[in-house]
Structure formats: structure tokens, C-alpha cells
Amino acid sequence: MIKFFLIVNKQGQTRLSRYYDRVEVQKRTLLESEVIKLCLSRAKDQCSFIDYKDFKLVYRQYAALFIVVGIDESEIMFNLDKVHIILDEMVLNGCAVETNKSRILAPLLVLDKVGDS
Secondary structure (H helix, E strand, O other), X not given: OEEEEEEEEOOOOEEEEEEOOOOOHHHHHXXXXXXXXXXXXXXXXXXXXXXXXXXXXXXXXXXOEEEEEEEOOOOOOXXXXXXXXXXXXXXXXXXXXXXXXXXXXXXXXXXXXXXXX
């Protein structure tokens, strides 16, 4: 299960946060600061999966933004390559460039057609 979703800049400021479990505001602030420190301190060649307390952090850097997802142990992400394609269609150099669902999914449909033939 996804616990939270964060978008954070390189300066450590949270730009967007969405929690799917009830978390008090004080705990959110502490959680976000710890998560941000962990992600910002990692080298680019290190794995994008971090064990943190009772869940895992999965993050990806796009230009000056870090997208961080907190998941529990039971969450397994399949088709990670498709997730990257979707994010690449939506975000370019840290800016949201596309929000139209059909345009975002168009490259995946092409890949599925090529794979079927």
C-alpha cells in the first residue's frame, strides 16, 4: 500500500505532499525532513530504494525535483519501465508539461502494439 507521495526540491522544500494514512501534522513535518535528508544525501549512482522505519522509500530525481513514494513491505511495483515512461511524458526538466491522459499513455499503447506483433 502507498503511504505517502512527496515532491521535493533540491533545497529540501516540500512542493507537494499527499498522505494516504492519517498522520498528525507534527509527525508529517518530522517524516518529511528525515525523508528529504535521506534522498538528498544519496549519490546518483545509488539505488533508488531505501528501507526507512516500517516502510520503503522509492524515489526518482527529475532535474531539481525529487519524487518520493513511501510504500509498505507488501507493495511490489511491476512494470517499472512503464512508470518511467509515464513520468517522462508528464514531467520535463522538473516542470509538468502534459496532463492529457490520452497523450501521456500514447507511447505505452505504441509499445504494446509493437510487443504484440
